[in-house]
Amino acid sequence: MSRPSSTQNSGTSTASMVAQVQETSRAPITLGESSLLLIALVRIFVGYLWFQQLFWKLPPTFGGLHTFVAREVGGAFIPGYGTIVQNVLLPNFGLLGTFTFIMELLISVSLMFGLFSRVGAILATVMALQLYVGLSNTEWYWTYGMLVLLGVALLPLPTGRRLGIDQWLAPRLQTMTSHSRIARLLSWFV
């Protein structure tokens, strides 16, 4: 026994509608110009957050950094981390201070100028994770958690392609990817 054609048509159109909805929900999302500008502004402000933190740990003494590193000895929530800080990092504080200052300067420049902005986001996430492990028990727990998430949020987005130097770099690296492995690698970071 065959179904009436109107029922068949209705079944077919429902199926095609479901397929269309599924396809649309899986389609890549293209951000509009104003959204791109907004995330570029967020990137600049996050970069500035790191930039401001340079000024209380300026070389050659690295100012207040010692207090916070010392706090990690008792504050870290991973067993043994405090021991490493006490026996390895604190005795080599000059080296640690230089490394921290350079890393934070790199994060600032990368994020504020939109220059290989994903490198800045990766470094920001790693540095913030270290702070989270060492200090989150000593202050409001989410302070460093949010700092980690800010870095993570900037990681998947090409935030430097508006209001940043990546906007100039990206198409140039893209054209070089077919014959340069370095360009292929670098193009991931813009």
Next chain:
Amino acid sequence: MNVTIQRGATSGVLAGLILGLLFFVDYGPGDSLLKSAGWFGLSHSAGAKWFGFLILIVLGGLFGGLFGVLQRNRPVELGRSLLVGLATGLTWWLIVTLLIGTGINHIKLDLGGFLYSFIMLLLYGTLLGSFFFQRSTM
């Protein structure tokens, strides 16, 4: 006024406004705005923070106009806009921070002072070049 100069000036005002907002996000709030007021020896006056904020916008517009003059009668290219923008930010730093701030008003330019003003004014330059390109091509 030539449309390129006008576009440069408005891009400069926008870049200066973002710089002002960044200077505002600080302990205080807005303690960093005293630095820009200090370039003209006004960091101890009443309303110094407001003056510092205004300076960034006004100078942003003026240097943006200068940027527009340099870009006049040339095709708009992102690379050139960014480069001329960075050069404009550097010029602002040399004239206002170094010459007027340090030379005339005797602001101490230690590592922190240098780093803050230099990087922030290069950021202004990048934003200026970027805004100019966006506004010219959209």
